[in-house]
Amino acid sequence: MGIEIDLMKNYPKTKRDPFARLKSKTDQHRQIAREFGKDFFDCSRDTGYGGFTYDAKYWAPVIPDFNDHFGIGNNDSILDIGCAKGFMLNDFLNNNPTLKVSGIDISEYAINHGHPRVKEFLQIGDCRDLPFEDKSFDFSFSITTVHNVDKKECIKSLSEIERVTKKGSFITVDAYNNETEKKAMFAWNLTAKTILHVDEWKNLFDIAGYTGDYYWFLP
Numbered sequence: 453m454g455i456e457i458d459l460m461k462n463y464p465k466t467k468r469d470p471f472a473r474l475k476s477k478t479d480q481h482r483q484i485a486r487e488f489g490k491d492f493f494d495c496s497r498d499t500g501y502g503g504f505t506y507d508a509k510y511w512a513p514v515i516p517d518f519n520d521h522f523g524i525g526n527n528d529s530i531l532d533i534g535c536a537k538g539f540m541l542n543d544f545l546n547n548n549p550t551l552k553v554s555g556i557d558i559s560e561y562a563i564n565h566g567h568p569r570v571k572e573f574l575q576i577g578d579c580r581d582l583p584f585e586d587k588s589f590d591f592s593f594s595i596t597t598v599h600n601v602d603k604k605e606c607i608k609s610l611s612e613i614e615r616v617t618k619k620g621s622f623i624t625v626d627a628y629n630n631e632t633e634k635k636a637m638f639a640w641n642l643t644a645k646t647i648l649h650v651d652e653w654k655n656l657f658d659i660a661g662y663t664g665d666y667y668w669f670l671p
């Protein structure tokens with residue numbers, strides 16, 4: 453197995469109140485959010501981001517940690533699984549224009565509204581069945597995406613990440629360490645179908661044969 457490491461530590465923290473969100477969210481909001489269409493990205497906060505627009509303040513401070521940790525170098529290939537509009541890939545390119553970036557996301561809406569700089573490198577697709585040959589990419593990253601499928605499908609998705617990657621991968625998933633965090637995570641959740649204790653995730657990584665690195669999303 454890989455290592456637990458917070459490569460997202462420089463991603464700006466948002467003040468969140470999971471229990472306020474629990475009160476305002478209905479099953480219908482969750483159902484709409486899980487379609488990952490316009491409502492999820494660019495409409496109300498009830499069904500998603502409430503506006504998913506590019507701002508360098510998010511990924512620009514994070515990319516150097518990925519580069520340093522993995523030793524990402526000129527002409528390396530990178531896949532972002534659950535890339536949404538490709539903002540992370542854009543900031544990888546800002547940092548090193550020689551990289552070969554690719555993104556895949558189940559959302560037709562997000563891909564169609566991809567960041568102009570990277571749009572040509574993005575495609576619609578599913579983390580459960582990546583449309584790439586074995587070892588197609590030097591590095592694969594997947595941020596808060598794999599948990600959006602059920603537990604069995606998470607295993608498949610993790611084994612897919614392993615299959616297409618040559619040198620290193622990193623994922624973050626919704627998780628908790630204790631009962632308090634579990635309550636907050638479930639209160640906050642809008643789209644995830646698999647939210648597990650960190651030890652259960654590690655067990656799943658083993659079952660899937662996932663050897664990449666990982667960290668947790670906690671609200």
Ligand SMILES: C[S@@+](CC[C@H](N)C(=O)[O-])C[C@H]1O[C@@H](n2cnc3c(N)ncnc32)[C@H](O)[C@@H]1O
Nearest residue numbers: 488534536557558559577578579595596597600
């Ligand atoms: C919380 S967003 C994260 C987006 C981006 N990784 C980020 O960190 O800004 C989750 C993303 O996963 C995508 N997604 C959900 N299910 C997916 C699947 N089965 N395969 C690929 N992408 C999926 C959604 O469309 C959405 O863009």
